[in-house]
Amino acid sequence: MAYRKTERVEARLADNRQRILDAARRLVSEGGWAEAQISHVASAAGIATGSVYRYFPSKADLCVEVLSVVSQREVDVLEAIANSADAPCQTLHVAVSAFVERAMRNRRLAYALIAEPCDREIDEARLVYRHAISKQIMRIVKDGQAAGDFRADLDPSIAATVIVGGFMESLIGPLSPLNADFDRSGTHGPDAVRALASQIADVCCAAVTAQPGKAASSEPHPRRQA
Amino acid sequence: MAYRKTERVEARLADNRQRILDAARRLVSEGGWAEAQISHVASAAGIATGSVYRYFPSKADLCVEVLSVVSQREVDVLEAIANSADAPCQTLHVAVSAFVERAMRNRRLAYALIAEPCDREIDEARLVYRHAISKQIMRIVKDGQAAGDFRADLDPSIAATVIVGGFMESLIGPLSPLNADFDRSGTHGPDAVRALASQIADVCCAAVTAQPGKAASSEPHPRRQA
DNA sequence: TGAAGAAGTGAATTAGGGTTCACTAACTGA
DNA sequence: TCAGTTAGTGAACCCTAATTCACTTCTTCA
Numbered sequence: 001m002a003y004r005k006t007e008r009v010e011a012r013l014a015d016n017r018q019r020i021l022d023a024a025r026r027l028v029s030e031g032g033w034a035e036a037q038i039s040h041v042a043s044a045a046g047i048a049t050g051s052v053y054r055y056f057p058s059k060a061d062l063c064v065e066v067l068s069v070v071s072q073r074e075v076d077v078l079e080a081i082a083n084s085a086d087a088p089c090q091t092l093h094v095a096v097s098a099f100v101e102r103a104m105r106n107r108r109l110a111y112a113l114i115a116e117p118c119d120r121e122i123d124e125a126r127l128v129y130r131h132a133i134s135k136q137i138m139r140i141v142k143d144g145q146a147a148g149d150f151r152a153d154l155d156p157s158i159a160a161t162v163i164v165g166g167f168m169e170s171l172i173g174p175l176s177p178l179n180a181d182f183d184r185s186g187t188h189g190p191d192a193v194r195a196l197a198s199q200i201a202d203v204c205c206a207a208v209t210a211q212p213g214k215a216a217s218s219e220p221h222p223r224r225q226a
Numbered sequence: 227m228a229y230r231k232t233e234r235v236e237a238r239l240a241d242n243r244q245r246i247l248d249a250a251r252r253l254v255s256e257g258g259w260a261e262a263q264i265s266h267v268a269s270a271a272g273i274a275t276g277s278v279y280r281y282f283p284s285k286a287d288l289c290v291e292v293l294s295v296v297s298q299r300e301v302d303v304l305e306a307i308a309n310s311a312d313a314p315c316q317t318l319h320v321a322v323s324a325f326v327e328r329a330m331r332n333r334r335l336a337y338a339l340i341a342e343p344c345d346r347e348i349d350e351a352r353l354v355y356r357h358a359i360s361k362q363i364m365r366i367v368k369d370g371q372a373a374g375d376f377r378a379d380l381d382p383s384i385a386a387t388v389i390v391g392g393f394m395e396s397l398i399g400p401l402s403p404l405n406a407d408f409d410r411s412g413t414h415g416p417d418a419v420r421a422l423a424s425q426i427a428d429v430c431c432a433a434v435t436a437q438p439g440k441a442a443s444s445e446p447h448p449r450r451q452a
Numbered sequence: 453t454g455a456a457g458a459a460g461t462g463a464a465t466t467a468g469g470g471t472t473c474a475c476t477a478a479c480t481g482a
Numbered sequence: 483t484c485a486g487t488t489a490g491t492g493a494a495c496c497c498t499a500a501t502t503c504a505c506t507t508c509t510t511c512a
Binding site (some may be wrong): 229265 | 461468469470471472473478479481
């Protein structure tokens with residue numbers, strides 16, 4: 001009697017929705033949020049402008065979903081790392097350097113998600129994921145404190161926040177399309193990125209390690225990929 | 227022959243300009259950048275909308291100047307602290323906690339200047355001052371390394387960036403109008419603010435101190451106002 | 453096959469502020 | 483006081499995208 005979506009249609013709808021998301025993400029990772037205009041997204045997805053609104057109630061919702069998908073993946077990666085059974089110091093080092101290296105792999109997108117000026121609504125969604133990231137870092141910090149590897153006198157929540165802010169800030173320069181510094185400085189291949197990531201991680205680790213003997217030299221940790 | 231501004235006129239013009247700046251700053255510190263609409267600023271300054279453009283070529287220029295004036299003062303404060311002859315560890319602690327405490331004194335304005343979403347042009351100006359702040363912190367770090375108080379194995383530029391990002395991030399939560407957490411948590415009087423500032427500074431100091439014996443306990447430093 | 457319900461379309465509408473500009477008021481120097 | 487010049491005014495203009503909506507096309511099912 002009534003109209004019922006057949007499976008094939010359902011699939012097509014889902015596919016369209018995904019295509020819109022993909023198109024939006026692609027545009028953002030090419031030119032930042034400015035490129036994520038509905039008309040652009042629509043044509044990149046091969047549909048009409050108005051059709052986007054069949055799938056997303058507003059531009060903000062679309063953008064927030066783009067941000068969420070990408071950010072959640074990073075949170076998941078950090079969670080996996082936080083679950084590792086390595087020494088807390090090493091775990092933290094791996095977590096931070098993995099985040100930095102992953103961000104540097106898709107710089108424009110990372111810049112958009114982390115630092116680029118944007119609408120209030122997107123910015124608020126950012127906070128959610130920063131908090132989620134901070135939570136994972138805090139877990140590592142607490143574990144380390146429990147194990148006696150990290151200083152017990154620091155508030156784990158504050159320490160985690162400082163660490164997250166610290167590596168995020170360190171990323172802004174290298175990520176920013178404004179600062180082509182990192183580009184111009186010749187070698188910014190995998191090695192340079194890894195070195196940067198390692199140095200940032202060193203500082204973050206230093207912030208919490210109890211440090212009986214002088215740990216954390218220039219190459220203190222085995223290079224592991226997360 | 228030609229028209230020459232008399233001193234009295236010159237003074238009035240300067241006064242108008244200042245009134246515009248003051249009005250804009252007041253509006254921003256009440257309701258953030260959204261309040262800094264030209265028409266609002268104009269009426270708050272007691273002049274007509276169009277007159278604002280006699281003094282500032284564009285809204286962006288006006289906003290950037292508001293940001294610059296306030297930010298430069300903070301840079302100056304940090305510079306003075308960085309020049310102190312105290313132990314580097316204490317200098318760093320004072321620098322960070324002074325920044326935090328000062329920001330908390332005018333939270334809405336600090337939030338707008340540090341973290342609120344805004345136009346690209348304002349955001350770019352922010353970077354300039356973040357960099358200036360980072361430079362002062364880096365001076366402290368370098369001094370500390372030279373004095374042997376700070377770990378020599380960390381890149382001072384990266385360490386400074388992490389520290390700046392760290393305390394800025396720690397501020398976002400407490401400053402944000404969204405998170406009324408800090409408000410609701412009852413006591414957020416001078417004591418709570420000082421405690422927060424001190425804890426944040428602890429973490430920042432921990433990131434760089436060479437730490438022969440366990441320094442930086444919960445109340446490691448004399449409470450000095452900067 | 454055809455009536456009813458969904459999905460797709462894209463040009464037109466809307467909205468919110470920044471910016472302009474034709475005009476008036478005030479000021480300067482002779 | 484007057485001609486020339488600058489400051490002040492604020493309603494109208496503009497620009498840019500997001501959003502809407504009347505219409506077309508596609509799907510479903512009896």
